[in-house]
Amino acid sequence: MQTVVGLMSGTSMDGIDAALVRTDGETRAEPLAFVTIPYEDAFRGALRSCLGGKGPAEAPVEEVERALTDAHADAVRRLLEEAGVAADAVDLIGFHGHTIFHAPDQRRTWQIGDGARLARATGIAVVNDFRTADVEAGGQGAPLVPLFHRALADALPRPLAVLNIGGVANVTWIGNGDDEVIACDTGPGNALVDDWILNRNGARYDAGGSLAASGRVDEAALAALLAHPYFDQPTPKSLDRDAFDPSPVHGLSPEDGAATLTAFTAASVARIVPHLPQAPLRWLVCGGGRHNATLMGMLADRLGVPVDPVEAVAWNGDALEAEAFAYLAVRSRKGLPLSLPTTTGAPRPMTGGRFHPVA
Ligand SMILES: Nc1ncnc2c1ncn2[C@@H]1O[C@H](COP(=O)(O)OP(=O)(O)OP(=O)(O)O)[C@@H](O)[C@H]1O
Numbered sequence: 001m002q003t004v005v006g007l008m009s010g011t012s013m014d015g016i017d018a019a020l021v022r023t024d025g026e027t028r029a030e031p032l033a034f035v036t037i038p039y040e041d042a043f044r045g046a047l048r049s050c051l052g053g054k055g056p057a058e059a060p061v062e063e064v065e066r067a068l069t070d071a072h073a074d075a076v077r078r079l080l081e082e083a084g085v086a087a088d089a090v091d092l093i094g095f096h097g098h099t100i101f102h103a104p105d106q107r108r109t110w111q112i113g114d115g116a117r118l119a120r121a122t123g124i125a126v127v128n129d130f131r132t133a134d135v136e137a138g139g140q141g142a143p144l145v146p147l148f149h150r151a152l153a154d155a156l157p158r159p160l161a162v163l164n165i166g167g168v169a170n171v172t173w174i175g176n177g178d179d180e181v182i183a184c185d186t187g188p189g190n191a192l193v194d195d196w197i198l199n200r201n202g203a204r205y206d207a208g209g210s211l212a213a214s215g216r217v218d219e220a221a222l223a224a225l226l227a228h229p230y231f232d233q234p235t236p237k238s239l240d241r242d243a244f245d246p247s248p249v250h251g252l253s254p255e256d257g258a259a260t261l262t263a264f265t266a267a268s269v270a271r272i273v274p275h276l277p278q279a280p281l282r283w284l285v286c287g288g289g290r291h292n293a294t295l296m297g298m299l300a301d302r303l304g305v306p307v308d309p310v311e312a313v314a315w316n317g318d319a320l321e322a323e324a325f326a327y328l329a330v331r332s333r334k335g336l337p338l339s340l341p342t343t344t345g346a347p348r349p350m351t352g353g354r355f356h357p358v359a
């Protein structure tokens with residue numbers, strides 16, 4: 001067992017999730033501590049300006065990468081303070097970084113975050129760049145949390161779906177056999193609703209889903225959104241944050257737009273069921289979207305089986321992705337797979353990650 005920090009900066013750009021975990025990277029993962037450090041609005045704007053993998057003439061990528069790395073070093077300090085654990089008692093950091101571009105069909109995915117700089121700043125060895133090897137081999141490079149979900153779900157009734165609703169939404173389907181793990185991004189998570197709200201009333205998200213609850217779903221706009229070819233594609237498949245064009249909702253009131261985009265997220269999750277070998281008996285939901293009661297209600301209506309936040313099985317739905325990158329960092333050091341042909345479409349089980357020792 002190793003003591004490992006996992007760090008995630010997700011597509012919703014809300015901040016850094018940092019988790020401290022005791023794990024063997026195989027069957028065991030015991031959470032010790034968790035903090036979220038929100039980004040300042042100005043930094044969030046700078047990060048947003050880098051999305052799309054622009055060149056140095058158009059976006060200050062190097063400068064943002066340095067600031068992002070330093071913010072992660074601060075997050076590690078805050079986490080260890082909170083946990084009462086000294087840096088020299090930590091074996092490893094799993095550093096996801098921030099995805100600014102993801103186009104597996106072009107064999108390109110780009111997570112900014114300087115592993116060597118983080119190792120220097122914290123005095124702890126770092127694994128980063130988790131997705132490149134998978135994408136270079138022809139896989140989607142995402143999602144990577146499924147093997148962690150499978151390890152956690154060992155004793156739960158199957159088939160089970162674990163749904164993460166972050167900026168983008170992704171699902172892990174776990175069947176009865178040990179190797180039966182299927183995964184993909186299902187469609188948008190909260191990013192479209194977040195952007196809608198930000199542009200209308202400056203809020204960062206629809207707290208509790210209350211704006212959506214006060215609106216009406218525009219069925220024509222919803223049908224236009226669901227006409228995207230992504231939903232007919234078989235698994236595995238993955239998405240860039242900005243893959244969907246929200247223009248069908250333009251012209252709707254703030255309430256109806258929020259209701260329609262929230263329904264789009266729920267309906268796109270339901271569209272994955274026909275692509276699975278068997279419908280899940282239950283959906284466990286992690287990520288910030290589980291705090292949106294309107295979305296959770298729409299999911300339950302469309303899926304027709306129990307849909308519960310992961311807290312129902314005593315997991316922490318805010319910490320899970322960060323914990324996963326601690327677990328994956330250990331797997332990387334052990335040369336174990338981070339992905340399978342059924343989770344990312346890689347041609348074989350793939351290890352990955354780049355190691356940065358403390359210089
Ligand atoms: N109380 C709440 N009510 C409604 N929505 C919420 C609430 N709290 C968080 N959210 C939503 O959750 C989002 C953050 O989710 P999360 O932190 O899981 O995303 P992420 O990890 O950045 O994304 P990804 O999983 O795609 O990488 C916010 O942007 C917001 O839309």
Ligand SMILES: CC(=O)N[C@H]1[C@@H]2OC[C@@H](O2)[C@@H](O)[C@@H]1O[C@H](C)C(=O)O
Binds near residue numbers: 146167
């Ligand atoms: C390219 C990229 O960063 N993808 C993220 C994103 O956010 C959610 C979804 O899209 C998922 O595929 C992935 O993150 C999680 C942590 C994963 O790899 O499992």
